[in-house]
Amino acid sequence: MKKQALWLAVAASLTILPALAQDNEDWGDDEWDLEAPSSALPFTGFAELAIGNRVVGTDLNDALTLGDARIRLERQEQFGQVHVDAKVDGRYDAVLEDWQGQIRELSAQFSLTDKLDVKAGRQILTWGTGDYLFLNDLFPKDWQSFFAGRDDEYLKAPSDALKLSWYADVVNVNLVWTPKFDPDNYLTGEYFSFFNPAAGQLVAPNPPLSAKAPNSDEWALRLFKTLGSTELAFYGYEGFYKRPIAADEFGMPTFSRMRAMGASVRLPWGPGLFNAETAYHASLDDKDGILANIPNSQWLFLLGYERELVTRLTGAFQFYLEHTQDHDLLLSNSPAPQWEAEQNRTLLTTRLTWRNSTDDLTLSLFAFYSPTDSDAYLRPSINYRLDDHWHMSGGLNLFMGADQHTFFGQLEDNSNGYLRVRYHF
Amino acid sequence: MKRQIRLALLMTLPTIFAGTAMAQMSATEIVKKAELAAYYAGDDGRSAARMLITDAQGRKQMRQFIILRKDQSDGGSQDMLVFFSRPADVKDTVFRVVKHTDKDDDRWLYLPGLDLVKRISAGDKRTSFVGSHFFYEDVSGRNTEQDNFTLLSETDSAYVLEGKPKDPSSVEFTRYEVTIDKENFLPTQIRFFNAQDQEYRHVEALKIETIQGHPTVTHSKVEDLINGGSTEMQFRFISYDLGLPEDIFTERSLRTPPRQWLDLKD
Numbered sequence: 060m061k062k063q064a065l066w067l068a069v070a071a072s073l074t075i076l077p078a079l080a081q082d083n084e085d086w087g088d089d090e091w092d093l094e095a096p097s098s099a100l101p102f103t104g105f106a107e108l109a110i111g112n113r114v115v116g117t118d119l120n121d122a123l124t125l126g127d128a129r130i131r132l133e134r135q136e137q138f139g140q141v142h143v144d145a146k147v148d149g150r151y152d153a154v155l156e157d158w159q160g161q162i163r164e165l166s167a168q169f170s171l172t173d174k175l176d177v178k179a180g181r182q183i184l185t186w187g188t189g190d191y192l193f194l195n196d197l198f199p200k201d202w203q204s205f206f207a208g209r210d211d212e213y214l215k216a217p218s219d220a221l222k223l224s225w226y227a228d229v230v231n232v233n234l235v236w237t238p239k240f241d242p243d244n245y246l247t248g249e250y251f252s253f254f255n256p257a258a259g260q261l262v263a264p265n266p267p268l269s270a271k272a273p274n275s276d277e278w279a280l281r282l283f284k285t286l287g288s289t290e291l292a293f294y295g296y297e298g299f300y301k302r303p304i305a306a307d308e309f310g311m312p313t314f315s316r317m318r319a320m321g322a323s324v325r326l327p328w329g330p331g332l333f334n335a336e337t338a339y340h341a342s343l344d345d346k347d348g349i350l351a352n353i354p355n356s357q358w359l360f361l362l363g364y365e366r367e368l369v370t371r372l373t374g375a376f377q378f379y380l381e382h383t384q385d386h387d388l389l390l391s392n393s394p395a396p397q398w399e400a401e402q403n404r405t406l407l408t409t410r411l412t413w414r415n416s417t418d419d420l421t422l423s424l425f426a427f428y429s430p431t432d433s434d435a436y437l438r439p440s441i442n443y444r445l446d447d448h449w450h451m452s453g454g455l456n457l458f459m460g461a462d463q464h465t466f467f468g469q470l471e472d473n474s475n476g477y478l479r480v481r482y483h484f
Numbered sequence: 485m486k487r488q489i490r491l492a493l494l495m496t497l498p499t500i501f502a503g504t505a506m507a508q509m510s511a512t513e514i515v516k517k518a519e520l521a522a523y524y525a526g527d528d529g530r531s532a533a534r535m536l537i538t539d540a541q542g543r544k545q546m547r548q549f550i551i552l553r554k555d556q557s558d559g560g561s562q563d564m565l566v567f568f569s570r571p572a573d574v575k576d577t578v579f580r581v582v583k584h585t586d587k588d589d590d591r592w593l594y595l596p597g598l599d600l601v602k603r604i605s606a607g608d609k610r611t612s613f614v615g616s617h618f619f620y621e622d623v624s625g626r627n628t629e630q631d632n633f634t635l636l637s638e639t640d641s642a643y644v645l646e647g648k649p650k651d652p653s654s655v656e657f658t659r660y661e662v663t664i665d666k667e668n669f670l671p672t673q674i675r676f677f678n679a680q681d682q683e684y685r686h687v688e689a690l691k692i693e694t695i696q697g698h699p700t701v702t703h704s705k706v707e708d709l710i711n712g713g714s715t716e717m718q719f720r721f722i723s724y725d726l727g728l729p730e731d732i733f734t735e736r737s738l739r740t741p742p743r744q745w746l747d748l749k750d
Contacts, residue, residue, distance in 0.1 A: 103572040133575075142743070168740060176740050185599040212597035226736050285735070288582075288590050290603070325603060327588060332605040367607035417539065417713075418612035444615070447545045447571035483572040 100484060104131040104146075111208050111477030114457070119252040119263035124475040125207040126153025131163075142168040144182075154207075154250055163217050176224040183215045184222065184235060186281050186292070187336060188323045190410060191425065192379050194338035194359045195294035195321040197279060197301060198235075201244040206251060206456055206470065208440075208477030216244050230282050237277040242270075242314060243301040254469035256395045257310060261463060261472065270303030270312040289326040294338065295319065305344070306352040315353045316343035331366025348385025351392040358382040365410075372413045379406040398464040401431045419444040427467060434460030434467040452479040511633040514643050514664055520559055521669040523625040525698035526724030528554040532748055533719050534570075535616045540712035546570055547614050550746055554728045560585055563733035564624065567741055574614070578738045583624050594738035601738055610655055617706045617715035622687065630654075641666055657685070668692065668699035684710045696724045721748040 111125025129150035136143045146164035151157075166180035187196035191214075204213035220237040246253045247267035255262040277298030284291050296319035305315035321338030338359045345353035360382075365375035383389060386402035393399050406429045413422045425438040440454030455476045460468020530552050537545040548570035554563045566579040578594040588606035595602060609621040631647035638644070643664045649655045658681070663673040670692060676685035691703035700722055707714040732742040 103575060105572065137743070170740075176736070178740075183597070183599040185601075210597075215598050224736070224740070226731070226734070231736070283735075327590070327606065330588075330606060332603055365605045367605060370608040371611055373605065373607070414611075416612065418615040444573075446543055447573070450573065 102132045102134040103484060104133045105481050105483045106130050107479060107481040109209065109477060109479040111475045113472070114455070114474040114476060115472065117252065117472040119261060119472065120248075120250070121154070123154050124250055124473065125209065125477050127151070127209070128153075140169050144168065161217075174226050176226075178222040178224075179220075181217045181219050182222065184218050184220065184279075185215060186233070186294070188292075188325050188334040188363065189336060189361050189379075190363065190365075190375060190377060191408065191427075192361060192377060192406070194336050194361055195281075195292075195296070195319065195323065197277075197296045197298065197319060199241040199243050199301060202246060203244050203250050206246075206473065206475075208454055208456055208475065208479070210452070210479070216241070230284050233279075233281040233283070235277075235279040237279075237298075240273050240275055240277050240299050240314070242272050242299075242303070245302040251470060251473040254398075254464045256398045256464065257306075259395070259398075261469065268303075268312060270314060273299055273314055275299075289324065292323045294321040294323070300340075300342075300354060304354050310352075315345070317341065318343055321359075328364070329366070331364055334361070334363040336361040348388045349392060351389075351394060355386070355389050356384040358384070371416065372411065375408075375410040375412075377406075377408040379408070380404070381406075400465075404431050405429060429465070429467065432460065432465035432468065433462065434458070434465040436467040436470070448483050450479075450481045450483065452481075453477065511635045511645055512628075514635070514645060514669070515628050515633050515647075515662075516559065517669045518662075518664045518671050519625060519628050521699065522671055522701070523562075524555055524558050525700060526555075526696070528552075528726055528728040529722065529724045530726055530728070530745065530748075531719045531722040533717060535614075535618070535718075536716045537616045538714050540708075545615065547574070547616065550748070552728055552732070552742075552745060554730065554733060562624075563730075565733060565737055567746060568614075578741065580733070580735075580738060581624060582733075585627060585629070589624070592735070592738065599739070601735060608654075616717075617708055617713060618717060622706065636661060642672070665692075665699075670699055670701055682710075684708070690716075695722045698724055 107127065107129045109125050109127040109129070111123070113120070113122045113124055116122060127150050129148060131146065131148050133146045135145070144164050144166050146162070148161045148163055150159050152159050162181055164181055164183065166178055166182045168176065168178045170176050184198040185196055187193055189196075193200065198218055199216035201213055201216040218235070218237050218241045219239065220235050223234045225232040247269065248263040248265065249267045252261045252263035254260070275298075278296065280295040282293045296317070298317060299314040300317045303312035303314050305313050307313045318341045319338050321336065323334065323336035325332065325334040327333075340357045340359065342348075342354050342356045344350070345355065348355040360380040361377060363375065363377040365373060368374045381400070381404040383400065383402050383404075389399055390396040406427060408428070409426050411424045414420065421442040423440045423442075427436040429435070435458075437457040438454065440452065443451045445451065453476070455474070457474045458467045458470035460471055462468045530550065532550050533548070535547040537547070547568065549566050549568045552565045556562060562583040564581040564583060568574045568577045568579070576596040580592040580594070582590040584590070591604040593602045593604055594600070609624070610619045612618075613620050613623050630651070631649055633645050633647050636644045636646045643666060645662050645664065646659055647662060648659045649657070652658060656678070657676040658679050660674055660676045662671050664670070665672050670689060672689045672692075674687040675683050678684050686707045686709055687704065689701040689704050691701070692699055693702045694700070700719070702719045702722070703716070705714055705716045726745070728745060732745060
């Protein structure tokens with residue numbers, strides 16, 4: 060009943076909002092609206108209907124993988140020198156059969172001196188050079204949204220943090236303090252099943268998996284500088300693994316401590332762009348790799364190249380390596396060594412993006428393939444911008460793998476297709 | 485007698501050659517001067533801009549943004565920031581360009597929803613600028629070194645030059661005719677021709693205003709003559725020589741727009 064009411068509400072808003080938001084598309088001579096929002100509404104935002112379904116059936120979850128009726132409201136205000144940004148989402152989620160509200164952004168931004176910026180509050184944070192691969196960006200991700208085919212924006216989950224940015228001739232510095240650790244929105248079983256090594260099989264737990272997040276804080280640091288066309292950055296992080304890949308004494312999933320350090324470079328090379336990034340993830344609770352329930356330290360490496368292949372068709376390629384330290388010890392101490400990843404896990408990705416000449420249609424194919432895990436993840440998508448208000452998207456999330464326990468292989472039964480219709484106002 | 489004629493011919497030849505050379509020189513000179521007038525007015529500049537895009541079916545779209553520009557040298561490299569405010573889906577998106585004359589431009593796009601500074605690889609600059617009929621190159625200026633110019637005709641008020649690409653495979657046109665106003669050296673009309681020598685793209689300055697002594701195109705229109713559709717672009721709140729600091733043309737401004745420089749007043 061609730062569900063029907065909401066679909067009705069969204070359907071109604073999709074019809075009413077366009078009428079309210081009718082802006083002056085014929086350009087009055089003086090209608091520049093520099094300050095005012097572009098419509099009669101006191102905020103901007105969008106209404107969206109999204110639906111996604113499994114490609115093949117599974118006993119573990121319902122066929123529905125995505126069922127969002129969402130309203131987004133955004134508003135910005137300037138109070139003296141302080142800039143306040145608010146973005147709020149409300150949705151009925153037909154997969155969870157429940158209402159969900161989320162503040163995506165509620166932040167205040169100001170400059171303390173002419174070289175020091177402060178941003179405090181809920182905010183989205185991103186850095187690093189990888190495309191869908193994160194070595195030094197240890198801000199929270201929402202993997203469930205990513206795999207379900209929500210807009211790319213939702214891959215990044217918000218942080219409640221204080222960000223200081225200091226800009227100097229020598230180097231620029233970002234320091235982010237998150238008072239309470241923000242984990243990823245990892246797979247819980249609600250939308251998607253996953254492999255459980257303890258059970259030795261795919262599971263979709265009900266009640267859903269919920270690991271207790273530590274109450275401690277997180278620190279993230281970036282030093283960066285642009286020399287000519289070359290961008291250099293160094294990174295540091297002190298906190299926890301973002302997914303509950305450790306186990307406590309009762310065998311329950313938990314977050315163990317982690318410290319990361321890394322560096323990246325990005326520069327034009329030949330006709331395209333080259334990037335390289337590395338990171339060392341030190342497992343602070345198991346520095347020697349002895350404990351079976353705590354992940355081992357890892358070295359991560361990334362090489363990437365992107366270029367325009369022909370007019371309006373861009374191709375990108377990434378090579379990623381995850382090297383696990385003390386792999387021998389990991390195997391000898393693991394209760395299930397047959398399901399541990401190889402010492403050197405490699406991943407290749409390609410991205411092809413084509414835009415039409417009027418720039419309103421985008422076709423994209425992103426592919427992950429792991430030679431060591433023998434698994435893959437294909438993300439073809441199509442985006443059509445009918446006008447300034449109506450946008451349509453569709454795509455597939457196809458997982459495949461030789462084994463049930465590998466990163467993408469475990470998601471095979473979750474392969475899905477989705478459609479989204481959005482009205483911006 | 486014959487000898488005299490030959491002598492006379494020999495004597496006039498250098499003048500004819502010199503004359504041709506002068507015409508060629510002046511075509512290039514005119515183009516260089518037009519480039520400075522159209523893209524390098526003042527040492528820096530700021531303007532609000534909006535585009536009205538009408539597609540072949542008559543559907544309309546709108547883009548609104550503020551451009552900040554600073555020249556590193558006249559006719560040389562330029563720093564540019566484009567802050568989008570409309571429509572809703574591109575609001576707060578920022579485009580940063582370092583235009584180079586000797587290599588590919590550096591380009592970045594800031595996507596606020598992801599807090600992502602996306603670097604854009606060098607690409608064909610003759611593709612749609614944010615969904616309009618203008619190309620990236622129309623906004624940032626086509627490098628004059630890429631074409632050979634000849635003076636086609638000249639009236640009391642304007643030059644008409646022909647540009648032919650040095651590398652025809654790199655562009656969709658075979659030639660274009662550009663009309664340059666003699667008084668202010670602004671290009672007032674550009675007609676692009678395809679391989680069938682059919683005009684397929686038409687750019688026109690609809691209004692020119694003098695701002696702080698710089699004649700400036702404040703309203704222009706580009707038309708797609710084959711598929712239909714057009715885009716009008718208007719500039720307002722233009723000012724030159726604001727003394728824009730160099731350090732705002734950095735990554736900082738993508739995440740934290742320099743609001744004191746974006747506060748527009750006529």
